[in-house]
Amino acid sequence: MKFAVKAWSNGSARAGVVQLGNFPHPIETPCLLLSTRKGLPFFISPDLLPSLPSPDSHLLQVCPLHFLEGLSPKTISNSGGLHQMLGLHDYGLAAVTRDSIQCLPEYNSTNKVGASFETPCGRLLIKPVEYMELISSMRPNIWATLADEVPTWVSDKRNRTSVDRTVRWLDDCIALSPAGGAVFGAIVGGSNVEERRRCAQEVAKRNVSGYWIGGFGLGESRDERPALLNTITDILPEEKPRLICGLGLPEEVLQGVASGVDLFDSVYIYHLTLGGFAITFPLNGVDENESNFQLSDIGSDRTKINLRATVYRKDTSPIVEGCSCYTCQNHTKAYINHLLNVHEMLAQTLIEIHNTHHYLGFFRAIREAIKTGNFEQFHRQFIEGRRNCVAVAAVHA
Amino acid sequence: MLLTPEESIQIQNRIGADIIMALDDVVKTTITGPRIEEAMYRTLRWIDRCIAAHKRPHEQNLFGIVQGGLDPVLRDICVRGLVDRNLPGYAIGGLAGGESKDSFWRVVAQCTAALPEDKPRYVMGVGYPLDIVVCSALGADMYDCVYPTRTARFGTALVPEGVLKLKHNAMADDTRPIDPTCACMVCRTYSRAYIHCLVTKDAMGSQLLSYHNLYYMMKLSRDLHMSIIEGRFPEFVCNFLRIMFPKGDVPEWVCNAMEVAGIDISSCCSPFSSSQD
Numbered sequence: 001m002k003f004a005v006k007a008w009s010n011g012s013a014r015a016g017v018v019q020l021g022n023f024p025h026p027i028e029t030p031c032l033l034l035s036t037r038k039g040l041p042f043f044i045s046p047d048l049l050p051s052l053p054s055p056d057s058h059l060l061q062v063c064p065l066h067f068l069e070g071l072s073p074k075t076i077s078n079s080g081g082l083h084q085m086l087g088l089h090d091y092g093l094a095a096v097t098r099d100s101i102q103c104l105p106e107y108n109s110t111n112k113v114g115a116s117f118e119t120p121c122g123r124l125l126i127k128p129v130e131y132m133e134l135i136s137s138m139r140p141n142i143w144a145t146l147a148d149e150v151p152t153w154v155s156d157k158r159n160r161t162s163v164d165r166t167v168r169w170l171d172d173c174i175a176l177s178p179a180g181g182a183v184f185g186a187i188v189g190g191s192n193v194e195e196r197r198r199c200a201q202e203v204a205k206r207n208v209s210g211y212w213i214g215g216f217g218l219g220e221s222r223d224e225r226p227a228l229l230n231t232i233t234d235i236l237p238e239e240k241p242r243l244i245c246g247l248g249l250p251e252e253v254l255q256g257v258a259s260g261v262d263l264f265d266s267v268y269i270y271h272l273t274l275g276g277f278a279i280t281f282p283l284n285g286v287d288e289n290e291s292n293f294q295l296s297d298i299g300s301d302r303t304k305i306n307l308r309a310t311v312y313r314k315d316t317s318p319i320v321e322g323c324s325c326y327t328c329q330n331h332t333k334a335y336i337n338h339l340l341n342v343h344e345m346l347a348q349t350l351i352e353i354h355n356t357h358h359y360l361g362f363f364r365a366i367r368e369a370i371k372t373g374n375f376e377q378f379h380r381q382f383i384e385g386r387r388n389c390v391a392v393a394a395v396h397a
Numbered sequence: 398m399l400l401t402p403e404e405s406i407q408i409q410n411r412i413g414a415d416i417i418m419a420l421d422d423v424v425k426t427t428i429t430g431p432r433i434e435e436a437m438y439r440t441l442r443w444i445d446r447c448i449a450a451h452k453r454p455h456e457q458n459l460f461g462i463v464q465g466g467l468d469p470v471l472r473d474i475c476v477r478g479l480v481d482r483n484l485p486g487y488a489i490g491g492l493a494g495g496e497s498k499d500s501f502w503r504v505v506a507q508c509t510a511a512l513p514e515d516k517p518r519y520v521m522g523v524g525y526p527l528d529i530v531v532c533s534a535l536g537a538d539m540y541d542c543v544y545p546t547r548t549a550r551f552g553t554a555l556v557p558e559g560v561l562k563l564k565h566n567a568m569a570d571d572t573r574p575i576d577p578t579c580a581c582m583v584c585r586t587y588s589r590a591y592i593h594c595l596v597t598k599d600a601m602g603s604q605l606l607s608y609h610n611l612y613y614m615m616k617l618s619r620d621l622h623m624s625i626i627e628g629r630f631p632e633f634v635c636n637f638l639r640i641m642f643p644k645g646d647v648p649e650w651v652c653n654a655m656e657v658a659g660i661d662i663s664s665c666c667s668p669f670s671s672s673q674d
Contacts, residue, residue: 042599074570
């Protein structure tokens with residue numbers, strides 16, 4: 001994997017490119033990693049993946065723990081690694097233990113031996129050795145070292161321990177690291193600025209290809225996040241990519257971009273899809289339609305619409321007018337409303353396609369803003385647009 | 398909801414399908430008594446109401462459905478009644494319930510023998526690959542069934558040998574494709590081991606297996622079609638049965654049906670063979 005920064009906007013926001021060995025086109029950053037379950041999207045079948053915008057949709061986040069539910073590392077090895085097993089030869093795979101959906105760090109059970117996770121097959125304790133065995137058999141393009149992620153409400157002592165452990169495991173993982181694959185050093189530290197600084201400094205000393213910023217989205221407030229992020233990114237070398245997990249919402253992504261983060265995972269798409277919501281927020285942050293405030297009753301606002309709502313039963317327009325995704329080109333809100341009502345899985349497939357397409361468009365808008373030097377303005381306009389939308393909904397509630 | 402023939406046809410007229418079905422009165426084949434006869438005569442009365450209510454006869458083809466349970470006399474009356482109405486196509490209904498295979502094939506055989514040669518015969522609710530091969534030998538043309546996708550959602554793949562249960566622990570480290578002879582996207586890309594870890598747990602497992610199973614059914618149809626066109630249908634049937642019943646234990650109902658259909662499958666049946674180990 002090769003990474004280079006190409007442009008800066010005011011502040012720390014930067015646009016760059018990632019070049020992977022198995023995919024000819026460079027992938028521009030800031031970039032979204034698509035969430036997967038056992039390596040494939042939740043609902044978008046592999047033959048529909050190419051219909052998503054390329055190359056932006058070619059980075060997938062894979063959680064190694066998913067495979068413990070029925071696939072041994074040996075079988076993955078025998079299959080020739082993940083790319084071979086999944087048939088995703090020209091996709092970039094980033095292995096990260098945290099998927100924020102079903103595999104959640106269980107900080108109370110994590111101990112000096114390994115990191116604990118709550119998974120669909122129970123509570124698992126993963127030691128660095130076991131983790132590296134999985135990584136070696138999977139052969140992802142990028143992988144994060146094993147971390148002890150803790151929420152912000154733990155004691156200072158526990159937080160300090162998590163930093164010590166994470167750094168120690170970083171060294172263990174690097175020592176066992178396979179020949180290929182870019183190692184991203186994990187950085188934790190909770191909401192303690194000093195610990196974040198300490199961890200970032202330690203990790204920056206190690207010979208890694210990039211940095212995985214963990215521990216966010218676990219209780220820190222929106223206001224304290226920028227300071228914590230900046231503490232980390234100020235220390236990290238500029239020329240190496242930064243990947244973060246746990247910042248899923250558009251506002252959170254913007255905070256990450258403003259601090260100089262390049263790669264993001266997000267469970268936003270997944271949760272909205274499951275709920276039957278389609279993302280509709282205007283990508284340039286400016287909404288032409290001021291008058292749809294009555295939709296707030298049914299859980300819709302200018303961000304998203306609730307396709308289960310009866311108001312869409314006869315709506316033969318696409319989710320977003322002018323959207324070039326497969327769903328909007330071929331289907332109507334009425335049809336998806338019907339699918340949701342009769343519990344057809346096609347509903348989730350169509351919604352996930354649209355939501356992914358739309359969110360990738362959001363990232364593209366971010367990149368454009370950075371390249372034209374307008375990121376701060378874009379960021380401000382977007383946040384203000386969201387605030388107005390909430391205020392208008394509140395007035396008419 | 399009580400659906401009348403007029404309502405049924407009106408709704409189907411609005412949906413706009415190329416083939417629409419008459420409203421019939423279906424009863425389970427496992428019951429006996431006057432209800433079956435009542436259902437058959439009602440089906441005949443309703444076909445006239447369906448024909449009268451059909452507003453788009455030049456765009457949509459109304460198929461009648463033969464009922465009559467397992468009673469050959471009733472079935473015969475129903476077939477004659479429907480054929481008299483000169484419909485674009487005919488369905489054989491009321492099967493695919495709990496009846497024995499032996500009863501099932503005989504009803505199909507009787508209907509296909511009596512229905513016009515130049516109109517399609519649609520056996521509703523069928524079915525298993527073996528059933529489709531037998532019914533095709535007996536002269537049926539069209540089928541529908543939830544089986545391929547439903548069995549996929551439960552982790553079962555359709556293969557030439559029969560079925561493959563991907564949920565089985567033995568699949569967990571089997572790096573072969575589901576069916577080495579299958580050219581579908583799933584068999585070209587994924588191994589049994591990977592599908593095993595998905596099935597019954599993740600939506601993607603259902604999707605991938607459904608994809609393969611549907612591909613299997615479409616290939617079966619295409620192979621049946623080509624073998625008939627190329628004049629090698631009996632060979633195709635024998636090969637199909639040989640792979641599915643390698644020990645030669647072809648079920649008796651299949652043997653009987655093939656005999657009536659005029660297909661010689663003696664080369665793949667060995668009911669009392671002593672030459673096997």
